[in-house]
Amino acid sequence: MSNFVLKGRWYGEIYDENRCFKGRVVDGGHTGLKSGDEVTVTYKVDQHTLRHHTTQAGGGYSLDGMPDNSFILTSFLRRGGVTGHEVLPDEDDQEWGGEIVSASPAPQQDAT
Numbered sequence: 001m002s003n004f005v006l007k008g009r010w011y012g013e014i015y016d017e018n019r020c021f022k023g024r025v026v027d028g029g030h031t032g033l034k035s036g037d038e039v040t041v042t043y044k045v046d047q048h049t050l051r052h053h054t055t056q057a058g059g060g061y062s063l064d065g066m067p068d069n070s071f072i073l074t075s076f077l078r079r080g081g082v083t084g085h086e087v088l089p090d091e092d093d094q095e096w097g098g099e100i101v102s103a104s105p106a107p108q109q110d111a112t
Contacts, residue, residue, distance in 0.1 A: 002030040005079065005097045006039060019043065021076070021096065031066070031100050040064045041076055041098070066100065075099045 008023015021041040045059040
């Protein structure tokens with residue numbers, strides 16, 4: 001598991017399927033991302049998730065440059081922001097943090 005921090009902003013309307021976060025790496029942690037790298041985070045809605053209300057969305061984040069079959073972006077949250085505050089595209093750049101875990105299973109230990 002590795003954490004990272006980006007600084008940037010969201011582009012597109014909240015329910016736009018092309019909405020994305022564009023920013024630069026502030027702290028790449030142990031992800032392999034380098035400080036200053038430009039990155040994009042997108043949110044893909046899971047079509048198989050049962051929703052009780054239009055504001056509920058199930059799905060997952062994707063970080064460009066990190067292959068989905070090797071890494072899973074498990075969280076992407078605003079740092080120091082107001083909880084429950086909708087981020088508008090015209091706001092100043094903000095810091096967002098994420099967490100990546102390896103998607104590959106741990107190597108099996110030989111029981112001999």
